Amino acid sequence: MPFRLRRPAAPPAGPPARFTRPSAAAFLSFVVVAAFVVHGWVGGVALQPADLVEGVGRLGEFLAEAFPPDLDRVGAIASALLVTFEIALLGTLIGVLLSVPLAVAAARNTTPNRLVYLVTRGFVSVCRTIPDLVWALIFVVAVGLGPQAGVLAVAVDVLGLCGRFFAEAIEEIDDGVLEGLRSGGAPERAVVAGAVLPTCLPSFAGTSMFALESAVRSSVTIGLVGAGGIGIELSVSMSLLRYDEALTIILAIFVVVLGVERFSAALRRRIMEGASR
Amino acid sequence: MTAKIVAEGLSLRYPNGHEALRGVDLVVRSGELVALVGSNGAGKSSLLRCLVRLQEPTGGRAVTNGVDVRRAGKRQLRRLRQDVGFVFQRFNLVDRISVFQNVVHGAIGREGTRCVVPAFCTAAVRTEAMECLDRVGLAHLAGRRVDTLSGGQRQRVAIARTLMQKPRLVLADEPVASLDPAAGQDVMELLRSIAVERDLTVVAALHQVDFALTYTQRIVGLQDGRVTLDRPTAGCTAAQLSAVYGGDQQQLEKVN
Numbered sequence: 001m002p003f004r005l006r007r008p009a010a011p012p013a014g015p016p017a018r019f020t021r022p023s024a025a026a027f028l029s030f031v032v033v034a035a036f037v038v039h040g041w042v043g044g045v046a047l048q049p050a051d052l053v054e055g056v057g058r059l060g061e062f063l064a065e066a067f068p069p070d071l072d073r074v075g076a077i078a079s080a081l082l083v084t085f086e087i088a089l090l091g092t093l094i095g096v097l098l099s100v101p102l103a104v105a106a107a108r109n110t111t112p113n114r115l116v117y118l119v120t121r122g123f124v125s126v127c128r129t130i131p132d133l134v135w136a137l138i139f140v141v142a143v144g145l146g147p148q149a150g151v152l153a154v155a156v157d158v159l160g161l162c163g164r165f166f167a168e169a170i171e172e173i174d175d176g177v178l179e180g181l182r183s184g185g186a187p188e189r190a191v192v193a194g195a196v197l198p199t200c201l202p203s204f205a206g207t208s209m210f211a212l213e214s215a216v217r218s219s220v221t222i223g224l225v226g227a228g229g230i231g232i233e234l235s236v237s238m239s240l241l242r243y244d245e246a247l248t249i250i251l252a253i254f255v256v257v258l259g260v261e262r263f264s265a266a267l268r269r270r271i272m273e274g275a276s277r
Numbered sequence: 278m279t280a281k282i283v284a285e286g287l288s289l290r291y292p293n294g295h296e297a298l299r300g301v302d303l304v305v306r307s308g309e310l311v312a313l314v315g316s317n318g319a320g321k322s323s324l325l326r327c328l329v330r331l332q333e334p335t336g337g338r339a340v341t342n343g344v345d346v347r348r349a350g351k352r353q354l355r356r357l358r359q360d361v362g363f364v365f366q367r368f369n370l371v372d373r374i375s376v377f378q379n380v381v382h383g384a385i386g387r388e389g390t391r392c393v394v395p396a397f398c399t400a401a402v403r404t405e406a407m408e409c410l411d412r413v414g415l416a417h418l419a420g421r422r423v424d425t426l427s428g429g430q431r432q433r434v435a436i437a438r439t440l441m442q443k444p445r446l447v448l449a450d451e452p453v454a455s456l457d458p459a460a461g462q463d464v465m466e467l468l469r470s471i472a473v474e475r476d477l478t479v480v481a482a483l484h485q486v487d488f489a490l491t492y493t494q495r496i497v498g499l500q501d502g503r504v505t506l507d508r509p510t511a512g513c514t515a516a517q518l519s520a521v522y523g524g525d526q527q528q529l530e531k532v533n
Contacts, residue, residue: 174367177372179369180365180368180382183363183365184362184439185356185358185359185360185385185442186390187355187390190389194371198371199372
């Protein structure tokens, strides 16, 4: 019997094409991003190798002049830094306290009605999307130079962060927990106080500590525009070319920010452990 | 005997077009222990929830505890809910706080928002809460956090919270469906004995036909959003019950 090759019923499908055509939207966004990069480079937003080399040299000069750090004004620096820390602390406290009622109004499952929901959501978005430095500039105009403007700027910034995350935490609550109280005839304020707050407490506390960390950093920078604290000290030292003093300030800021971060991280870990007990 | 629940042509239609209740007529008189039976999606939960407007009925009439549910204003609705105990399948307690605090929450309806925190309550309310906990046999766990308890214990706490409302009527939505058989039996036993001693009217949606036969006096069967069976438990035949489940063989075996 002669050997016969049997044809398969259907040829196996070949491997997928090596390249697939990108969608029109993907192609367009690529072109737009590329256009920005090219335009920026040509228009001056570029890194020039020559400048970079020179810059490294200047950085060396800066460091050479900055060492050893000048500790003459360490008392004044410490008290300015204390003001910065207190701006962050007070601003965070105010922001967090205001965030709680705002988040209740801005969470779908606890808001009294749709209009309140939209208005509060919008307000929180505005607080969040305008950068802290811009808020500081606005409040310096409103209440004048000094820590007061700083506290307000931090509070609004924290409100933008906490308002959003608190509301999301509230929306994650199981509806049944709220119904448990509503079905017993509890008014909405009792539902919030009795079910929402205890359920969300770990999440609120964690977010608040995170907000404090970011507030300490931002209260340093908003000091640069006159909103109180260490920022203005740093700015003055730099413009007077007192680099050794500037280094003291930078190191002091580093210590404080690191301390707050460590403290907050430890506290958050404890809260999370308590929550999952 | 007065009617505790009167439903006339009660219907519920979800925005997506699903009809959970299609004209339910039901009268429950004071002191009755009624089981609502039926397969998943037959409308048991929907009916109970509509009776206190946890779900908004879309047609018909419901009078619960003498209050026209659909016409009740905000305050009237709160008073109605305060007078009606509702027991949930998933307990619906606040997990991160103590058993005692959860039980005290049952008094918010009549004592006001300050009962959110037991420390602000009157001594009378605090004593009452301990009595309710004692009644369900959990006084020794008053200080424990709810999330450390077993399912059966949590349902007892929820019943204690309901007792704090001093209800005349209790609606129980699958109270034992999340519990193991032994714990389920304990909870049903507890519900019945409390109902008898306090002269409560109880309507319980039950998935287990044997519980319905053992613990209630009347069985109401729902099928596809309609009442298809309504008779005294004593006179219920296995064939009638299995018909409610569309002749489901497994349920029939349970009955026999």
